[in-house]
Amino acid sequence: MNDTFxxxxxxxxxxxxxxWLMRQAGRYLKEYQxxxxxxxxxxxxxxxxxxxxxxxxxxxxxxxxxxxxxxxxLIPIEAMGMHLEFSDKKGPVLGDPVRNKAGVDRLxxxxxxxxxxxxxxxxxxxxxxxxxRVPLIGFSGAPYTLATYIxxxxxxxxxxxxxxxxxxNPGLFGALLEKITAVTIEYLSAQIRAGAQAVQLxxxxxxxxxxxxxxNVIFPYVKTAVxxxxxxxxxxxxxxxxxxxxxxxxxxxxxxxxxxxxxxxMQKAAKKIGKKASIQGNLDPCVLFAPKEHIEERVQxxxxxxxxxxxxxxxxxxxxLPETPVENAIAMVEIVHRLSRKK
Amino acid sequence: MNDTFxxxxxxxxxxxxxxWLMRQAGRYLKEYQxxxxxxxxxxxxxxxxxxxxxxxxxxxxxxxxxxxxxxxxLIPIEAMGMHLEFSDKKGPVLGDPVRNKAGVDRLxxxxxxxxxxxxxxxxxxxxxxxxxRVPLIGFSGAPYTLATYIxxxxxxxxxxxxxxxxxxNPGLFGALLEKITAVTIEYLSAQIRAGAQAVQLxxxxxxxxxxxxxxNVIFPYVKTAVxxxxxxxxxxxxxxxxxxxxxxxxxxxxxxxxxxxxxxxMQKAAKKIGKKASIQGNLDPCVLFAPKEHIEERVQxxxxxxxxxxxxxxxxxxxxLPETPVENAIAMVEIVHRLSRKK
Numbered sequence: 001m002n003d004t005f006x007x008x009x010x011x012x013x014x015x016x017x018x019x020w021l022m023r024q025a026g027r028y029l030k031e032y033q034x035x036x037x038x039x040x041x042x043x044x045x046x047x048x049x050x051x052x053x054x055x056x057x058x059x060x061x062x063x064x065x066x067x068x069x070x071x072x073x074l075i076p077i078e079a080m081g082m083h084l085e086f087s088d089k090k091g092p093v094l095g096d097p098v099r100n101k102a103g104v105d106r107l108x109x110x111x112x113x114x115x116x117x118x119x120x121x122x123x124x125x126x127x128x129x130x131x132x133r134v135p136l137i138g139f140s141g142a143p144y145t146l147a148t149y150i151x152x153x154x155x156x157x158x159x160x161x162x163x164x165x166x167x168x169n170p171g172l173f174g175a176l177l178e179k180i181t182a183v184t185i186e187y188l189s190a191q192i193r194a195g196a197q198a199v200q201l202x203x204x205x206x207x208x209x210x211x212x213x214x215x216n217v218i219f220p221y222v223k224t225a226v227x228x229x230x231x232x233x234x235x236x237x238x239x240x241x242x243x244x245x246x247x248x249x250x251x252x253x254x255x256x257x258x259x260x261x262x263x264x265x266m267q268k269a270a271k272k273i274g275k276k277a278s279i280q281g282n283l284d285p286c287v288l289f290a291p292k293e294h295i296e297e298r299v300q301x302x303x304x305x306x307x308x309x310x311x312x313x314x315x316x317x318x319x320x321l322p323e324t325p326v327e328n329a330i331a332m333v334e335i336v337h338r339l340s341r342k343k
Numbered sequence: 344m345n346d347t348f349x350x351x352x353x354x355x356x357x358x359x360x361x362x363w364l365m366r367q368a369g370r371y372l373k374e375y376q377x378x379x380x381x382x383x384x385x386x387x388x389x390x391x392x393x394x395x396x397x398x399x400x401x402x403x404x405x406x407x408x409x410x411x412x413x414x415x416x417l418i419p420i421e422a423m424g425m426h427l428e429f430s431d432k433k434g435p436v437l438g439d440p441v442r443n444k445a446g447v448d449r450l451x452x453x454x455x456x457x458x459x460x461x462x463x464x465x466x467x468x469x470x471x472x473x474x475x476r477v478p479l480i481g482f483s484g485a486p487y488t489l490a491t492y493i494x495x496x497x498x499x500x501x502x503x504x505x506x507x508x509x510x511x512n513p514g515l516f517g518a519l520l521e522k523i524t525a526v527t528i529e530y531l532s533a534q535i536r537a538g539a540q541a542v543q544l545x546x547x548x549x550x551x552x553x554x555x556x557x558x559n560v561i562f563p564y565v566k567t568a569v570x571x572x573x574x575x576x577x578x579x580x581x582x583x584x585x586x587x588x589x590x591x592x593x594x595x596x597x598x599x600x601x602x603x604x605x606x607x608x609m610q611k612a613a614k615k616i617g618k619k620a621s622i623q624g625n626l627d628p629c630v631l632f633a634p635k636e637h638i639e640e641r642v643q644x645x646x647x648x649x650x651x652x653x654x655x656x657x658x659x660x661x662x663x664l665p666e667t668p669v670e671n672a673i674a675m676v677e678i679v680h681r682l683s684r685k686k
Contacts, residue, residue, distance in 0.1 A: 167633035167634070167637060168632065207585075210606065245588075264554070284552075286503060286510065287506075289506065289510055
């Protein structure tokens, strides 16, 4: 097996820098669009054969060093009892946002096999079909990020309702986070038992918090989740988006790998994280619109700046954009492999 | 005159920490809504008597230490020749976004008195009506932030078109920024000549850039603008939103005051900025939804962390939200004054 990714996660020597792309299975690929044109988004997530199919597409097309389960971070929220819909205009819409005790009480801690068995079945298919070509990453939203969707009822600009609950009713907010943390741990544990060889926690909205609130209110749940997952023998990746202001807190989460977005300089991030964990990131997804020479320049810059880290997994600093020219994504992977081998 | 704000800008001793709020004239005030209910937003901006009226409202209601001109950062873009409209749903919409050389060439460098005389007239009225109660701050969007609106045609999620031009056609992008910088300098110079006693450059979208692009592509224009404005004897404030990852660059801009958003710890920001400039910020606007005791705790935390800076102007880390309870904004100003006097 190509275990370069797993080695880099554990801080072991590798022949080159492994690379995968957040949202590597997705709309920028015509092969994905072909599958998606026949089913709606949620059906795609819930049909193991199709979810496995689109998970595999970028492995062949891009030559990346890891596969990541195709799914949506809101899947466990639906399993907790909320109505989930995807609107082309408004993005995800969750019915009846949770803003009081009755709402929190109503949320259930689901059995993963019963309510999200399709995710586990997708993983089982993938492990067979990958037949150890590259490792498979499972994932979940981090507890706080899932809480924002549950409270806002979808995406948000200012996350006012989330912060309102956090400031006005810290007890209720804590109870909600505790419940979600339990779900997250169980969900990722089930993914690992089904065959996921690494797991990533996406804290997509961590960056809208003050360092004060992130450290005192949110971070304890991150640590709890990471600690529970560490009892399995697979690397845990924690990605906090827009992390520049909280990276010195983030690095203490106990994860094997810290994912960083593009708004932080890789050298500064590496210095902050030190040898506590490997680092993943952090090319601006928009750099994939640049001419190839410029992509090469930017990849080289990040590789240089990641020198001396415990381990480096190259990635974008956020999900690849649907408008990205696929040939540039292919070129980027080739560039990472070529330039890092030279070392 | 209450010159506490100006003294803090210059790093001189003050009896207490001065405070004002970004967007302090606005929808959270029923007095503002009353004025606004009779005219549309752009008419309000363009009617000096009304713009002056809403500028003054928070001075009486909140007891803040500075007034800031009521206007919109897109005003100079309209003056450059683009069609501007405000939609309640979509926010600002600029017709015919600029994405090629013809578009850049079409933009004019307007004469401020001719095309934005209403802004200057508002300032003149305000200086008379304030009769030196508190200083008046003028403002403009920073060149790059104005460029994002010109290129995207409004707000954006990923700023893909902006970054596309930056990466694919750096020459054109530079020509556009140069043009906007000239406009910004002329616009703020005219505001100062009309009576503005300080000016703030809002770089609202600086934080979506990599430090690499911010430093190499954007920052030279910030420095050019600040330098040109420094020839007047008024403090220049530079506010870069979501600045945690670029603060070490930002601090070299030459401004008297660096404004910081809420996503960075005030102590870390103060340490990075050092004695080069005063610091402005940085309470999370959402903290104004908290109970008063919690607001007091958070204000105290920021005041403590700003100790030892060259000068501190208390502010929110971003604009006050329309849903904010006005009594909490009033309480926050009182708390800042009371706690900082104790020292």
